Amino acid sequence: MTLPSSDSPLRVGVAGLGTVGAALARLLLTRAQELSxxxxxxLRLTAVSARDASKDRGFDASGLTFHANAADLARDPNVDLVVELIGGEDGAAKSVVEAALETGKPVITANKALLAAHGLQLAALAEKSSVPLLFEAAVAGGIPAIRALRDAVPGQKVTRVSGILNGTCNYILTRMENEGIAFDDVLADAQRLGYAEADPTFDVDGFDTAHKLAILTSLAFGTEIEASDMYVEGIRAITPDDMAAAAELGYRIKLLGVAQLTDTGIEQRVHPTMLPLDSxxxxxxGVLNAVAIDTDLLGEIVLSGxxxxxxxxxxxxxxxxxxxxxxxxxxxxxxPRGTLRPYQKARMRAHEGGYYVRLSVVDKPGAFAAIAQRMAEHGISLQSIVQRRKPTDTGPHSHQPVIIITHETMELSVREAMDAIVADGHVNAAPQIIRIER
Amino acid sequence: MTLPSSDSPLRVGVAGLGTVGAALARLLLTRAQELSxxxxxxLRLTAVSARDASKDRGFDASGLTFHANAADLARDPNVDLVVELIGGEDGAAKSVVEAALETGKPVITANKALLAAHGLQLAALAEKSSVPLLFEAAVAGGIPAIRALRDAVPGQKVTRVSGILNGTCNYILTRMENEGIAFDDVLADAQRLGYAEADPTFDVDGFDTAHKLAILTSLAFGTEIEASDMYVEGIRAITPDDMAAAAELGYRIKLLGVAQLTDTGIEQRVHPTMLPLDSxxxxxxGVLNAVAIDTDLLGEIVLSGxxxxxxxxxxxxxxxxxxxxxxxxxxxxxxPRGTLRPYQKARMRAHEGGYYVRLSVVDKPGAFAAIAQRMAEHGISLQSIVQRRKPTDTGPHSHQPVIIITHETMELSVREAMDAIVADGHVNAAPQIIRIER
Incomplete structure (x- = not known):
């Protein structure tokens, strides 16, 4: 590390003055005593960068150097380390982080997208310059999950890391469950309240969770970050019917990111899950997050906040x-970057677990038996199957929901059984499949 | 620190080879690679101490120096640091820790009783010798709670730290709730299964929780450890009636340790609590533990495991x-030891919160009204009051349970109201009072 080990202040430059950046600047300016x-x-805040210099952000910026260009902040001789809070996997965020590391300045970032895309390259750059690159804030906000994986589990074999990593999705699912309303309606309301972006794709389709999971996976298993080659499924397809069935069966639906060691590699997957209500x-x-770490010595520890x-x-x-x-x-x-093993992907079709399946079954004699037969043909053992006629669904073209809970089985078997059931013409909509986790 | 910063092995001496000590020795001997x-x-295990040298503990002790006297292990020139896993607040545990610190050797201990009683003195000794004294394992076993308080909340104001800190109590309460059986019966079974000691006082009367809480309090608030001057109430008085009432009202009964900043000082208290079922x-x-940390910046984070x-x-x-x-x-x-502030105790009678009260009311006309009147006289606002006759309780000397849930009120008011109700002769048993936490 190039910093002199002395009593001289560590001069901090903050790039990006959005919600987090402004909060950090306020804290650095008002809590010098508590932080020493x-x-x-x-610690002394000396410089900031943002698009708009004049905006009031709730702190006195008069003593600070303002940089319109973030990379200039990294090269400011009065800045010893850079905090990157701009966001985005490229552009100004990447420039300022690279400039700082190349200049031999430590970097702290909350940018999961940047790390998911370029974390390996940036880690190598940090090592080459012998400066730290820290990112506790990039995953699960205020929860000390990164340091738990980094500091608390040495000598242990991590077998699984999982979590509720996106507050927007969790907020939407919680409201869908509590109020019995549809995804689109909750999303619109969340956007109105500022809990969801105008373009919600990044959150609700699971990509933000995937980025965070990729970082956790690398730390947990000592593998290279691989964010682009994982199974990702968001929450748009979850319906009030699923919520109602989950509640009745003793589950709650959550969007989880899961990285799990298997015999064939590491499963990295992001998808809605049925979690037992007592887990x-x-x-x-709501907007809370949680990270669960499973190791051979500890069993499971869970951090939430x-x-x-x-x-x-x-x-x-x-x-x-x-x-x-x-x-x-x-x-x-x-x-060390050089000792990280390549990420060996376990195939999703080989995933083993319980499954929830909701079918919209065309109301014909024998349909029910035919469906059960197809499941049996694919070696799927059923834990429960519930067929319940809705009072309003009558007549020759009526259909009814059938909810199936399987015992542990293989993903491929479920997919093949569903293909066969669809081909048989017994359902009038695509089957809804939700994996069950513990 | 007196240790040379070199590649030479750090030679570890383990004092105490009970369950934890033996597990640690096995891990040090078999995971050298993973731990480097x-x-x-x-890390290299070089010496151990225990009462019985010959006992088979599942590892090959042939290459290790065996010390019958733990203090000798601390003075062994082939030991660079000492792990104390003997337990107990005095005796061999205290001797070996003091001997190590005095000799300038770092100490790691899992001994909450020792730290609760002598932590300040030992911290001063460690500082004097400029060696670390670490104790992550002393509170909440495998949960990284100590390092969360030490490393993850700098610059924040901790307002409350609380937790389920005793697995024996939590196991007993969980079984009482699930099986509807009495404390004594579960305790006897827990003793048979090895989940409770032959003399369970230390656990079920709350003292173990108090020791752990005292350590958390010091770290959270920067105060001197004070374990002897706190409110401690165990779980012996919890009955199946309380369990049933809790379930009906949407609560679960847990033994909590709580340290909380108030206007008049710090409340340190250990007692059964009613927690909302969705908290x-x-x-x-079961035997799991959890620690919740509330700060001004984070709200609450919870670590469980x-x-x-x-x-x-x-x-x-x-x-x-x-x-x-x-x-x-x-x-x-x-x-630093010298900057820890004295613990300023908040008086328990000034505690504010909701209360659950279960009264065994003598079945006389007007009893119910008289009780409600006494509560009102003491300014206690009631959230609910449930009077339910048990089918078997009839006749002139019958009594019936009355369950009262109060809005937030002051402990002193509840105690005075109860004294008055008892003095009035309306109840035939001491009132059961359980504090409600969020």
Whole structure:
């Protein structure tokens, strides 16, 4: 690390003054006393960068150098380390991080998209310059999940890391469950309230969760980050019928990111799941996040808390800043870049687990038996099957929902059985399939 | 720190070879590879101490120096640091920790009783010798709660730390709830199964929770450890009637340790609580533990996982060992001993919160009205009051349970109202009072 180990202040430059950046600047300016620890260098905010210099962000910027160009902030001689809070996997965010690392300045970032896309390259760059690259705030906001994987499980074999990593999805699912209303309606309301973006794709289709999961996977299993080659399914297809069936069967629907060691490699998958109502993750409602870490020695530990928000995310940045002020130099991805193993993908079709299947069955004699027969042909053992006629669905073209819960089986078997049932003409809509997790 | 920063092995001595000590020794002997990290010194187990040298503990002790006297292990020139897993607040445990610190050797301990009683003195001793004293395993077993308080919340104001800290109590309460059976019956079964000690006082009367809470309080609020001057109430008085009432009202009964900042000081209290069924801590069942940390920036984060067990507790010791191998030197109690503020106790009678009260009311005309009147006289606002005659309780000397849930009120008011109700002769047993937490 190029920083002198002295009592001289560690001069902080903050790139990006959105909600998190402004909260961080306020905290650095008002909590100097609380942030100074014995044996640690004092922290001093010296420079910021943002598009608009004049906007009031709730702190006095008069003593700070303002850079219109973030990369200039990285090269500012009065900046010892850079906090990147711009966001986005390329552009200004990438430029400022690269410029800082190349200049031998430590970087703290909350940017999961950047790390998912370029984390390996940036880790190598940080190692080459012998400076830390820290990112506690990039995953699960204020929850110390990164440091748990980095510091708390040495010598253990991590077998699974999973989590509720996107507050927007969790908020939508919680409201769908509590109020019995449809996805589109909750989404519109969430957008109105500012809990969802105007273009919600990144959140509700699972990509944000995928980015965060890719980072956790690398730390958990000592593998290279691989965010583009994983199974990703969002929450748009979840219906009030699924919510009602879940409640009746003792489950709650959550969007999970799961990375799991299997015999054939690592499963990385993002999809809606049925969680038993009494599981810890099932209790994480609204905008909260949670991360579960399973190891051979611990069983499971779960960390939950705020996944977003200016102060909560800034708090994680403060913890990283404090680590740097104390002179810590953890490797960005826990292990040296050169020792990370390639990510070996387990095939999703080989995934094993329980399944929830909801079929819209055409009301013809024998349909029910034919469906059960197709499941049996594919070796799928059923835990329960519920056929319930809706009072309004009568007449020659009526259909009725059939809910099937399987015992543990293989994804491929379920897909093939569904293909056969669809081909048989017994259903009038695509089967809804939701994986069951514990 | 007196250890040379080199690649030479860090020679570990383990004092105490019970469940945790034996698990740790096995791990150190079999996971040298996994435990060695770049930039960290390798860990090597060189010496152990226990009462019985010959007992088979599942590892090959032939290459290790055996000390019958733990203090000798601390002075062994082939031991660089000591892990104390003997237990107990005095005796051999205290001797070996003191001997190690005085000799300038770092200490890792899982001994909450020792820390609760002598933590301040030992922290001062460690600082005097400039060696670390680490104790992640002393609170909540495998959960990284100590390092969360130490590393993850700098610059934040902690307002409350609470937790389910005793697995024996939580196991007993969970079985009482699930099976509807009495405390004594579950305790006897737990003793038979090895989940409770022959003398269960330490666990079920709340003292173990109090010790752990005292350590968390010091870290959370920067105060001196004070374990003897706190409100402690165990779980012996909880009845199946309370369990049934809790379930009906949407609560679950848990033994919590709570340390909370108030206007008049810090409340440290250990007692059964009614937790809303949908709260995160209410889901922590069986032998699991959990710690919740509330700060001004984060709101609440909750960490849950195994609170005991050989491997899980040894895993926390391994994390501390890894910190030492990397050359970290955190202050034992986060802040230097000399800057810890005295613990200013908030008076329990000034505690404010909701209350559950179960009264066994003598079946006389007007009793119900008189009770409600007494509550009103003491300014207690009632959220609900349920009077339900049991079918078997009839006749002139019959009585019936009355369950009262109060809105937020002051402990003193509840106590005075209860005294008045008892003095009025309307109840034939001491009132059951359980505080409601969120």
């Amino acid at each position: 620890a014995e044996g640690a260098r004092p 810890t993750l099932a209790q994480i409602n 705020p996944g977003a928000g200016g102060d909560a995310t800034a708090a994680s940045v403060l913890a990283d800043l404090q680590d740097l002020a104390r002179g810590l130099e953890p490797k960005p991805l826990r292990l | 990290a770049e930039g960290a010194r390798p 995160t801590l209410a889901q922590i069942n 195994p609170g005991a067990g050989g491997d899980a507790t040894a895993a926390s010791v391994l994390a501390d060992l890894q910190d030492l191998a990397r050359g970290l030197e955190p202050k034992p109690l986060r802040l």
